[in-house]
Amino acid sequence: MSKPAFNRVAPDARRLSLIEATARVLARGGANGASVRAIATEAGVSPGLVAHHFGGVDALIAATYAQVSEQVSAALDAAVAAAGDDPQARLNTYVAASFAPPIADPALLATWTAFWGLVVAQPAIAALHDAQYAGYRAELEKLLTACGLAPAATRRAAIAITALVDGLWLELCLSPAALDADEARAITEAQIAALVR
Amino acid sequence: MSKPAFNRVAPDARRLSLIEATARVLARGGANGASVRAIATEAGVSPGLVAHHFGGVDALIAATYAQVSEQVSAALDAAVAAAGDDPQARLNTYVAASFAPPIADPALLATWTAFWGLVVAQPAIAALHDAQYAGYRAELEKLLTACGLAPAATRRAAIAITALVDGLWLELCLSPAALDADEARAITEAQIAALVR
DNA sequence: TTGCTTGTTGAACGATCGTATAATAAGCTT
């Protein structure tokens, strides 16, 4: 009988497992608690695997950032795809998705603030943020253009909407008692209506 | 001759010195680099002083949060006080001050993200945030009311402006290349004009 | 079955973490 001493898994699958464990640990205890041992325990593996698959904990955290960013983008895209054809409805759906699960999640906030805290010291994390932000704004500009917004105004409108959504999302997660998703949605829809009228 | 082995300083002054050192260390290396020894070295004192004056590093960081929050509020209030009597000019000045020094400072962002990262794990920090946010919004509601905004609309307008300013400020500090203060100011002024028209 | 590749473990390393504590001395009171 003698069950195996460990599970041998394909590198990609193991990397994903470690990334998901990192996200959970970050969400639970913030950046301070995200040690190699805590992550490894969460993933059910030995600490040495982090160095083996990622070279170091910094690279693992960066990879987690990239993966979480991708999931957020995917969730937003899926919401838009299910929104039908009306351009303004698509735009509203896009921003409203930021205030609903899985995006408006305290766990996601914890992950995100951990990343922001690393931007200061780690240029690689800063570069990831810039790329993610640019992609988000590009998607928003496409939706705005589809609404008939003048090309000269799209950039500024996209920045304004992004900032408003980020600010509301942040407050929604930081102190849920002061703001709920319905109100956040109503505020952004009023703003959008004023911009693309 | 024999110069003194150390400077004996009044407790309040020493506490302030340690708080300021903490802010500098947080700004320089983020929350990860803000160790007791790093702070003590920055302040030019022995590590033991942190425990003596604050009981622990967590309390020191919380005190730094409180002090930085107070400085931000003071800077905003000073800007408004110098803005004259026109209600809408006062409102515009209030939000515009968020995009100029000393508030739109990468160092301040680093300090702030460090605090956000601690909100997850430390309820005391979360309570500080709630209080600071409530105070900020209350001030904004006063300025909005002075502009003649209907009482029923002030709450929502204050939330919208706060979120917009926070989002712009965040992006302004995180990736200055993608946004400058003038554009942030123009965006908020357009938003305010639409709200209090 | 045998051999090989390599994912995985667990221990060990030095560095650094936060905190506690005894000894010291600075500055005020008397």
Add this chain to the structure above:
DNA sequence: AAGCTTATTATACGATCGTTCAACAAGCAA
């Protein structure tokens, strides 16, 4: 000038940090 309070230092402690590495074994190829 003597004494007292206490701010301050320097050191030490145990815990935990990220990383390294030799040994092991799981799963595939032959």
